[in-house]
Amino acid sequence: MSTGIDIDSISLKFRLYHEKGSDLKAMVAGLLRGQRRRAYTDFWALNDLTLNIKHGERVGVIGHNGAGKSTLLKVLSGIYFPDSGRVKVDGRLCSLLEIGTGFHPELTGRENIRLYASIYGLSRVEALRMFDDVVAFTDLAAFIDTPVKYFSTGMYGRLAFATATAVRPEILVLDEMFAGADQDFIAKASKRMIDFMAAASIVVLVSHELDLVRRFCSRVVWLDHGRLNRDGPIDQVLAIYDQPVQGEAIRPQSMVAKALLINGESS
Amino acid sequence: MGPALDSSRLVIDTGFFPTLWRYRQLVVQLVRIQLLLRYRRTALGFVWTLVNPVLMMSVSAFVFSHLLNFANVQNYAVFLFSGMLPWMMFSNALTIGGASILSNEQLLRKVALPLHALPISAAAGVLIDSLCALMALFLIVVLLGAPLTPALFILPLSYMILFVFCAGCALFFAVVFVFFRDMQHIITVLIQALMYMTPIIYPLERIPERYHWILQLNPMYYLIRLFREPIYDGALPGLKLWIGGVCIALVTLVTAGVLFSLVRRRIVYRL
Numbered sequence: 001m002s003t004g005i006d007i008d009s010i011s012l013k014f015r016l017y018h019e020k021g022s023d024l025k026a027m028v029a030g031l032l033r034g035q036r037r038r039a040y041t042d043f044w045a046l047n048d049l050t051l052n053i054k055h056g057e058r059v060g061v062i063g064h065n066g067a068g069k070s071t072l073l074k075v076l077s078g079i080y081f082p083d084s085g086r087v088k089v090d091g092r093l094c095s096l097l098e099i100g101t102g103f104h105p106e107l108t109g110r111e112n113i114r115l116y117a118s119i120y121g122l123s124r125v126e127a128l129r130m131f132d133d134v135v136a137f138t139d140l141a142a143f144i145d146t147p148v149k150y151f152s153t154g155m156y157g158r159l160a161f162a163t164a165t166a167v168r169p170e171i172l173v174l175d176e177m178f179a180g181a182d183q184d185f186i187a188k189a190s191k192r193m194i195d196f197m198a199a200a201s202i203v204v205l206v207s208h209e210l211d212l213v214r215r216f217c218s219r220v221v222w223l224d225h226g227r228l229n230r231d232g233p234i235d236q237v238l239a240i241y242d243q244p245v246q247g248e249a250i251r252p253q254s255m256v257a258k259a260l261l262i263n264g265e266s267s
Numbered sequence: 268m269g270p271a272l273d274s275s276r277l278v279i280d281t282g283f284f285p286t287l288w289r290y291r292q293l294v295v296q297l298v299r300i301q302l303l304l305r306y307r308r309t310a311l312g313f314v315w316t317l318v319n320p321v322l323m324m325s326v327s328a329f330v331f332s333h334l335l336n337f338a339n340v341q342n343y344a345v346f347l348f349s350g351m352l353p354w355m356m357f358s359n360a361l362t363i364g365g366a367s368i369l370s371n372e373q374l375l376r377k378v379a380l381p382l383h384a385l386p387i388s389a390a391a392g393v394l395i396d397s398l399c400a401l402m403a404l405f406l407i408v409v410l411l412g413a414p415l416t417p418a419l420f421i422l423p424l425s426y427m428i429l430f431v432f433c434a435g436c437a438l439f440f441a442v443v444f445v446f447f448r449d450m451q452h453i454i455t456v457l458i459q460a461l462m463y464m465t466p467i468i469y470p471l472e473r474i475p476e477r478y479h480w481i482l483q484l485n486p487m488y489y490l491i492r493l494f495r496e497p498i499y500d501g502a503l504p505g506l507k508l509w510i511g512g513v514c515i516a517l518v519t520l521v522t523a524g525v526l527f528s529l530v531r532r533r534i535v536y537r538l
Contacts (some may be wrong), residue, residue: 078379118292
């Protein structure tokens with residue numbers, strides 16, 4: 001089956017509430033005064049964005065902080081719903097916005113893998129295969145029945161990474177993931193991450209690491225203030241892309257980025 | 268060995284019940300976690316699920332029967348238990364189910380999940396708790412000399428109706444809490460007040476007849492009778508009561524489902 005993503009002029013408005021949740025007192029006071037006090041400001045995170053991604057494409061999404069990259073990924077993932085426009089996704093999609101999502105500190109490694117599998121809608125048989133695969137890859141068999149709150153940061157990172165990369169989606173949506181794995185593991189993680197991405201028909205990758213985008217993507221989408229600024233072959237877009245200016249917060253290099261880039265050095 | 272999974276299905280918008288069915292593994296895991304974590308690493312473990320309700324109801328039975336002079340209520344402990352059992356399920360479904368979406372906000376911002384699976388799972392966990400309590404209390408009740416009548420076999424039906432009602436309440440309040448966070452703090456007081464307005468610790472006859480209509484506005488009044496009549500009176504509830512119970516449960520679930528489908532897409536922005 002041919003996979004594809006078809007985004008047709010979507011817009012998504014965020015309502016920035018100055019105070020989260022409706023305060024009853026303010027509501028009553030507002031009603032008594034016969035006016036509705038605006039407790040929010042609107043902000044267009046995505047503005048009339050049209051994007052077509054075809055089977056086999058590797059698309060990098062770049063842009064400055066607040067450009068709408070993460071919002072776009074969340075729309076693709078089905079977490080956010082656009083206010084207007086249409087999104088059509090053909091193919092089984094899996095989005096990894098963060099490593100360790102859905103892990104519960106009180107649960108053991110085994111239980112966490114099962115929970116994770118169920119969050120991603122896998123069957124019991126698939127969950128068991130996932131378990132075997134993760135244990136084999138992480139060498140954590142001895143600790144697998146220990147609550148993960150007792151894991152070291154490194155062990156936790158390994159478990160979370162291996163679990164996240166144990167699925168085989170047709171469309172893979174990746175955000176930058178968290179840092180914090182030991183060097184040995186990163187070398188080992190590299191091959192798995194590359195296999196993981198290679199198995200998907202479509203990869204959409206959000207990253208601040210232009211090296212990473214350069215290595216894995218053939219096409220780049222440059223977002224700016226929720227709008228499409230440039231879309232095209234990687235060399236053309238990156239040639240005119242201005243690097244984040246000094247002072248803009250640059251996220252620490254993610255574990256996944258490290259894992260993928262290390263392979264570039266050795267090969 | 269390479270990664271072994273060939274599929275991950277993430278299309279989650281196929282209707283209320285089909286989605287729940289497709290995510291049944293998630294429901295199973297959520298129920299397991301709810302039941303497992305509470306008593307993890309305690310010496311008695313799961314036994315607490317059985318012991319706790321027995322202890323709680325023993326205390327209540329002792330206090331109420333002595334202080335409130337219900338000596339004329341025959342077998343007061345059994346009377347109390349037959350009302351408390353459904354009530355505890357209802358009140359736990361409200362508190363645990365109501366909190367279920369808000370307490371998972373970190374997760375829900377990162378993964379697309381069928382949101383209604385959370386309160387429904389909470390209600391299912393509460394149901395299992397209640398069944399365990401029933402088993403434990405049943406032994407006590409038999410010792411106290413409650414009638415062992417064929418009417419008890421009707422209890423699964425009572426539980427089904429109560430479960431639908433509880434699932435509806437859990438879903439309704441899980442959604443309401445997202446938009447009105449203040450409700451979380453009011454709800455415990457409301458539950459407490461509603462309990463005293465339901466003939467659970469006292470028999471209906473203790474209330475002057477002219478006030479009965481107030482009690483009868485309360486849906487739990489009818490649902491509790493679906494438990495009290497088989498357990499305490501050893502009688503089958505009448506047909507009217509069954510129909511009433513089914514209607515209350517269905518209307519609650521449908522109302523909650525409609526509310527949920529109206530605001531579902533906005534929930535994530537309010538977490």
